[in-house]
Amino acid sequence: MASAANANINAARETMDVLLEISRLLNTGLDMESLSICVRLCEQGINPEALSSVIKELRKASESLKTSENCTS
Amino acid sequence: MALDQKSPNVLLQSLCCKVTGKSEAEVAHQFQYAVRVIGSNYAPTIEKDEILVTDKIKKELLRQRRVEDAAVFSELHKKLQGQGVLKHRWSVLYLLLSLTEDPRKPPSSRVGPYSSLFAQPLPRDAHSTPFYCTRPQSLSLSYEDRLQSGLGSGPGPGLGSSLGTRGISSLGVYSVNGPTPTPQSLLAGQPQSASLASRLAWALPVNSAPSAAMAPPTARPVPSPKLSRSRRDTDATGEVSEASLVRDILYVFQGIDGRFIRMNAQDDCYKIDSKVVLSKSLRDLSSRLSELGWLHNKVRKYTDSRSLDRAFGLVGQSFCAALHQELKEYYRLLSVLHSQLQVEEEQITTLSSDSSLTLRRLLVWMYEPRFRLRTLAALVDFCQGRKGGELASAVHAYGKTGDPQMRALIQHVLSLVSHPILHCLNRWIYDGELDDTYHEFFVASDPNVKTDRLWHDKYSLRKSMIPSFISMDQARKVLLIGKSINFLHQVCQDRTPPGKITAVSKTAEDPKAAAELLCDLEGAFQEKIDAAYLHTSKYLLDVLNRNYLLLEHLQAMRRYLLLGQGDFIRHLMDLLKPELARPATTLYQHNLTGILETAVRATNAQFDHAEILKRLDVRLLEVCPGDTGWDVFSLDYHVDGPIATVFTRECMGHYLRVFHFLWRAKRMEYTLTDIWKGQMCNAKLLKTMPELSRVLHQCHILASEMVHFIHQMQYYITFEVLECSWDELWTKVQRAQDLDHIIVAHETFLDSVICRCLLDNNSRSLLHQLRSIFDQIIEFQSVQDSLYRSALEELSLRLQEEERRRKREEEGEWGVTAEQEAEEKRRIQDFEKTVPKMSSQLLLLTHFYQSLVQQFLVLLMTSPDESLRFLSFRLDFNEHYRAREPRLRASLGTSRGRRLSNI
Numbered sequence: 001m002a003s004a005a006n007a008n009i010n011a012a013r014e015t016m017d018v019l020l021e022i023s024r025l026l027n028t029g030l031d032m033e034s035l036s037i038c039v040r041l042c043e044q045g046i047n048p049e050a051l052s053s054v055i056k057e058l059r060k061a062s063e064s065l066k067t068s069e070n071c072t073s
Numbered sequence: 074m075a076l077d078q079k080s081p082n083v084l085l086q087s088l089c090c091k092v093t094g095k096s097e098a099e100v101a102h103q104f105q106y107a108v109r110v111i112g113s114n115y116a117p118t119i120e121k122d123e124i125l126v127t128d129k130i131k132k133e134l135l136r137q138r139r140v141e142d143a144a145v146f147s148e149l150h151k152k153l154q155g156q157g158v159l160k161h162r163w164s165v166l167y168l169l170l171s172l173t174e175d176p177r178k179p180p181s182s183r184v185g186p187y188s189s190l191f192a193q194p195l196p197r198d199a200h201s202t203p204f205y206c207t208r209p210q211s212l213s214l215s216y217e218d219r220l221q222s223g224l225g226s227g228p229g230p231g232l233g234s235s236l237g238t239r240g241i242s243s244l245g246v247y248s249v250n251g252p253t254p255t256p257q258s259l260l261a262g263q264p265q266s267a268s269l270a271s272r273l274a275w276a277l278p279v280n281s282a283p284s285a286a287m288a289p290p291t292a293r294p295v296p297s298p299k300l301s302r303s304r305r306d307t308d309a310t311g312e313v314s315e316a317s318l319v320r321d322i323l324y325v326f327q328g329i330d331g332r333f334i335r336m337n338a339q340d341d342c343y344k345i346d347s348k349v350v351l352s353k354s355l356r357d358l359s360s361r362l363s364e365l366g367w368l369h370n371k372v373r374k375y376t377d378s379r380s381l382d383r384a385f386g387l388v389g390q391s392f393c394a395a396l397h398q399e400l401k402e403y404y405r406l407l408s409v410l411h412s413q414l415q416v417e418e419e420q421i422t423t424l425s426s427d428s429s430l431t432l433r434r435l436l437v438w439m440y441e442p443r444f445r446l447r448t449l450a451a452l453v454d455f456c457q458g459r460k461g462g463e464l465a466s467a468v469h470a471y472g473k474t475g476d477p478q479m480r481a482l483i484q485h486v487l488s489l490v491s492h493p494i495l496h497c498l499n500r501w502i503y504d505g506e507l508d509d510t511y512h513e514f515f516v517a518s519d520p521n522v523k524t525d526r527l528w529h530d531k532y533s534l535r536k537s538m539i540p541s542f543i544s545m546d547q548a549r550k551v552l553l554i555g556k557s558i559n560f561l562h563q564v565c566q567d568r569t570p571p572g573k574i575t576a577v578s579k580t581a582e583d584p585k586a587a588a589e590l591l592c593d594l595e596g597a598f599q600e601k602i603d604a605a606y607l608h609t610s611k612y613l614l615d616v617l618n619r620n621y622l623l624l625e626h627l628q629a630m631r632r633y634l635l636l637g638q639g640d641f642i643r644h645l646m647d648l649l650k651p652e653l654a655r656p657a658t659t660l661y662q663h664n665l666t667g668i669l670e671t672a673v674r675a676t677n678a679q680f681d682h683a684e685i686l687k688r689l690d691v692r693l694l695e696v697c698p699g700d701t702g703w704d705v706f707s708l709d710y711h712v713d714g715p716i717a718t719v720f721t722r723e724c725m726g727h728y729l730r731v732f733h734f735l736w737r738a739k740r741m742e743y744t745l746t747d748i749w750k751g752q753m754c755n756a757k758l759l760k761t762m763p764e765l766s767r768v769l770h771q772c773h774i775l776a777s778e779m780v781h782f783i784h785q786m787q788y789y790i791t792f793e794v795l796e797c798s799w800d801e802l803w804t805k806v807q808r809a810q811d812l813d814h815i816i817v818a819h820e821t822f823l824d825s826v827i828c829r830c831l832l833d834n835n836s837r838s839l840l841h842q843l844r845s846i847f848d849q850i851i852e853f854q855s856v857q858d859s860l861y862r863s864a865l866e867e868l869s870l871r872l873q874e875e876e877r878r879r880k881r882e883e884e885g886e887w888g889v890t891a892e893q894e895a896e897e898k899r900r901i902q903d904f905e906k907t908v909p910k911m912s913s914q915l916l917l918l919t920h921f922y923q924s925l926v927q928q929f930l931v932l933l934m935t936s937p938d939e940s941l942r943f944l945s946f947r948l949d950f951n952e953h954y955r956a957r958e959p960r961l962r963a964s965l966g967t968s969r970g971r972r973l974s975n976i
Contacts, residue, residue: 019153021145022146023172025146030169038165040084041084041085043160049118051111055172056172057106058093059092
C-alpha cells in the first residue's frame, strides 16, 4: 500500500517534472506552484481557455499596477 | 505536492495570489473577475484533441525555430502519455500552449482596457448573494459531466466519483469583501436530478451568454491564431507548409528561384525540389503557378536582350516599351500580393482565414495575368529576329483573333509599335524627309544617286518592311508623295514649305492618334494619303508646266525631232541639200548650225518659244568611211534640269533613231520629187528623140511605182504611227495626275513609235528590206540622172548641130558637109547603141526593185503588228504584186478574210 502510494507519488512527481519541463520549453512563465495549481484546476475540469485568459489578464493587471506604482513612487 | 482535493475556488484564489504576487486581500477584484470568467466561459470552444494540441505546440516551437526543443517536447509528451497520471492531459497542454510566449516578441501591451476594468470595483448589487449562490453551482461541474448528465446518457468516466471530487460544487457564497473559503457542497447529498435540472438550466444560457462581461479580444482570437499558425509553420517532419510555398511562388512569379522551386535549365521549366515533401495537390498547384514565372522570364529575356541591341530600331524599342508596360502592371500585382503576405506574417492574430493567401487563391487571381503573359510570350516568340515594318506586320498578324481580350491587348501593343512607322510616314509625306537610321521604314533612299536620277533611282520601296496593314497601293502612293516633295526641293529648286502644298494636320503625332488611325485604315488613313497625293502631285505638275514648260518641250520634240513642223523641215532640207551631198568628213558643224538658224528664221519656227529654239541644235553622228553628209546629219534637242526626268538619255536616244529614220524617208520623198520634176521637165524636151521613148517610159513607170511606195510609207509613218501615238500621249498627259503617269505615257509613246517604225529588234529584217528599197531609189535616181544627162547632152549636141546647119544654110552654104553628116550619123548611132544598155540597166533596176518590194510585202504580211499588215494592203491595193508573186498570193489571200478551209 505504501509502495503503491509511493509509486503514485513518484509518478505524480515525475509528471509534474515533465510538465514543468514542458512549461519551461514553452516559456509560459509559470513557476512550479502556479503550474501545480493550474494542473489541479484543469484536472477538476475547468475550461483551459478561460483559465489561460484569466491568467493572462492577471498578469497584465499586475504589470499595470507595477508600472503605476513605479510612476507614482 | 500531492494533488489534494482542494476546491477550485481555493485554487483559483491562490493562483491569483501567485500570479499577481499579492496577498489574498488585494486580489479580491481579480479573483472575482476570474470567477466570473471561468463561470461564463465554461465550455471550451475547440475540440479536445490532444494530438492537435501537441501538433500545435510543435509547430509553434518550430515557428520559433527551435527544432531541438520540439524534439524534446515530443519526448516529454511521450513520457507524459506513458505515465498516465494526468487525466486531462489535453487541458493542461492546451493551457500551456495558450500561455506560450514567444521569447522573440515583446509582450503586447494591452494594458489599458483591462487595468480600467480591474480598477473598477465590481458593483455589489450586481452580485447578489443568490446569484452567487447559484453560480458556483454551475461552476461545480466540468462541461463533460454536465453534458453527460444533461443528456442522461451513459455513464461518463467516473461520473459518480467525479461528482464529489471534481466540481467546484462545494463553492459557497462569497461576499464582496473576500472569498469565504467554505464551499457549500450543495451537491453533496443531494440527489442528482435536482442539480441536473439546475445544471441544465445553467447549461443553456451559458453557451449563449455573450462574453460581453469580459473584454472582447480574449475569447475570439484564441482559436484563430492556432489555425493560422498551423498553416504557416513547417512541420517538424519537413513537410512544406502552404504559406512558405506561397512565398516561394511569389518569388517564382518574378523569375527568381525560390527555396523549394527552382529553375531547371535543361528542361526549361520550374521544378520543385525533389527532396521536399509535398502533397500532390500542392505540387500540382505550384507547378501550374510556376508557369507564370517561366512566361515572365521569356518576356523579360527578350526585352533585356533587345535593349542592349543598338541596331534594333525604333519600332523594336517601342515594342519593348509596350512589353515593359505590361510587365510593370504585372509587377504591381506581385507587389500587392507580397504586401498581403507580409501583413499576414506580422499579424498573427487579427486576420481571419478569408483573406489569407493560398495557392488556390493565387491560381484564381493570376488567371488573367497568366493569359496576358501567355499572349505576350507567344508574341515574343513570333517576333524573334524581326525588326521594323516586319515586326509591326507580325504583331498585326497576331491581332487577327476572335478573343476580344487578346485583341485588345494586341491592339494596344500594335498602336505603340506602329507609332514610329506612322510618325516616319507623316514626316515623309509632309516634309519629304526620311529619318530612318535603322532602315525600318519601307521607303529606302539610295544616297549614291545624284539629283539627275533622283526621280527614277533614288527612292525605292523596301518590300519586306511594308507593314501588313498598309496595302501595296498605299505604299506606292506614299513613296510617290515623298519623292515628289524631294524632287521639288532638289531638282526644281522649289522651296515652298510643305504647309502650302497640303493642308497638314499635325495631330497624328501621339500614339493615341496612331491607334485611331490603325482602327480606321480603310477610311481615314486612305483619305490622308490620297489627299496628300493629289495635292502634292498637282503642285508638282503645275511647277513643271509653269516653270519648266514640260508640255511645250514635249510638243517641240514632236515638231522638230519627229519632223512635225513641215515647212521648217522642207526648207532645211532644201538648204542642206548641197551640203549633205558632200562626203561626211568635209562637213563642219558650225556651217550646218548656220544653215539651221537660217531655216528657223525663214519659217514659222521663228515664232516658237525662245527656250525651245535655244535647245535646237545640229549633231553630227560618227563618221564611217564612205559616208555622205546624209548619213551623219542629225538634229538634236538639249534637255536638262527637271525635264531630263521625263526625257531621259534613253528617251533621247530613241528620239534620235526615230529622227534618223524619218529623215531618211523624207529624203526619199525629196529625191523622188526631184526625179519627178526632172521627168516632167525633160519629157517635152526629149520628145524629139523617139529612141529614148521606151527607156523614158520605163523610167516613168518605175518612178511612179517608187513614188507610190514611198507615198504609202510616208502616209503610214505620219498618220498611223506618229499621229495616233501622239494623240494618245497627249490625252494621257493632259489627264495625268502625277509625274509618274507622264513618264510612263511618254515611254509607251516612244515604244510604240519605235516598234511601228520598224526600229525595234523584231523588225530588223523589215528594216533591212526597207533600207535596201531606199538604196534602190537612190540608185535609180543616179541612173536616171545619168540617163538624162546623156540624153540631154545628146539633145543639146543635136540641137547645136541643127543650129549650125541652119546657120550655114542661112549663110548660103551646104547645111551639112558629108563628114559632118557622117560624123553626126556616127554619133547618133553611138547614142542609139547606148540606149539598149540604158534600157537593160533600167530593166535590171526595175526587177530588183520589184523583188525587194515583194519581199517587203511578204514580210509585212507575216508581221505581228496589225497596222503593218494594213500597210501591205495599201501598198498592193490593186494586187499588182500579188499577180507576180505566188507567195504573196497565198499569204495575201489568207489574210484577206478568206476562210482557211477554202484554201
